[in-house]
Amino acid sequence: MGEIKVLVVEDEIIIADNICDTLNNLGFKALEPAMTYTDAITLIEDQRPDIAILDIQLSGKKTGIDLAEKINEDYNFPFIFLTSNADKITLNEAKKVMPLAYLIKPFSKEELYTTIEIVLNNFSINDKQTRNENQIIERALFVKDKGAIVKLAFSDILYLKSSHVYIEIVLKNKKKHVVRGSLNDITNKLNDKFIQVHRSYIVNVNHLQRIENNSIVIYDKSIPISKKYKETIFEKLNIVTTSK
Numbered sequence: 001m002g003e004i005k006v007l008v009v010e011d012e013i014i015i016a017d018n019i020c021d022t023l024n025n026l027g028f029k030a031l032e033p034a035m036t037y038t039d040a041i042t043l044i045e046d047q048r049p050d051i052a053i054l055d056i057q058l059s060g061k062k063t064g065i066d067l068a069e070k071i072n073e074d075y076n077f078p079f080i081f082l083t084s085n086a087d088k089i090t091l092n093e094a095k096k097v098m099p100l101a102y103l104i105k106p107f108s109k110e111e112l113y114t115t116i117e118i119v120l121n122n123f124s125i126n127d128k129q130t131r132n133e134n135q136i137i138e139r140a141l142f143v144k145d146k147g148a149i150v151k152l153a154f155s156d157i158l159y160l161k162s163s164h165v166y167i168e169i170v171l172k173n174k175k176k177h178v179v180r181g182s183l184n185d186i187t188n189k190l191n192d193k194f195i196q197v198h199r200s201y202i203v204n205v206n207h208l209q210r211i212e213n214n215s216i217v218i219y220d221k222s223i224p225i226s227k228k229y230k231e232t233i234f235e236k237l238n239i240v241t242t243s244k
Helices: 013-025 036-045 065-074 088-095 109-130 183-187 227-236
Strands: 005-009 051-055 079-083 102-104 138-144 147-152 156-164 166-171 176-180 194-198 201-204 208-211 216-218 221-223
Touching: 005 013, 005 036, 005 102, 013 109, 036 051, 036 065, 051 065, 051 109, 065 079, 065 088, 079 088, 079 109, 079 201, 102 109, 109 147, 138 176, 156 183, 156 221, 183 194, 183 201, 194 221, 194 227, 201 221
Parallel strands: 005 051, 051 079, 079 102
Antiparallel strands: 138 147, 156 166, 156 201, 166 176, 194 201, 208 216, 216 221
């Protein structure tokens, strides 16, 4: 589990500081703002942000669009364009680097929060299909907790349990996060180490200790296996059965 690190690239320091303050108030971790392309690359290398907010117009020869192109090529994390100039020419240039969203100055605290939440969610879904498992969204699940977005590393998740309209996410450190939704809603956000073993349970096979007759044991927690999923489990784990 960890805070969502947000990089703000904005050459007007007062605006940059205001955005960072707002991000921190929303529960994110705002990195030190960058004012130029070069500053931003240095921060990306050092801090590895989860998402960036990029002003299209920056001081110096290289713009936010140039930076976005570099992120796409070498770093692969989501970014949002920030601009006070929403003219057609600017937008057409920005489209070429495929941003997941735009924020037009001035914007509200609610707009900032909603935009980040949507971008992280959409990036997660798209990456599931097109990007490899070394990228950040392929290694983590993003959930809302007490008004903030929290990153849960897949390696820290033991299992997920469905109860009515809620899902309980249980971690190695015994902490739990409860989110609204169904197992079907969350399945496409997980990697191939997670398998459904029961209508109410999805488990992380990396933490599997043993399989018993009608249950699977994860960190000494016995989780039921239903007949519906048993064959799929055996295939997934390459288990060979023998007749007596």
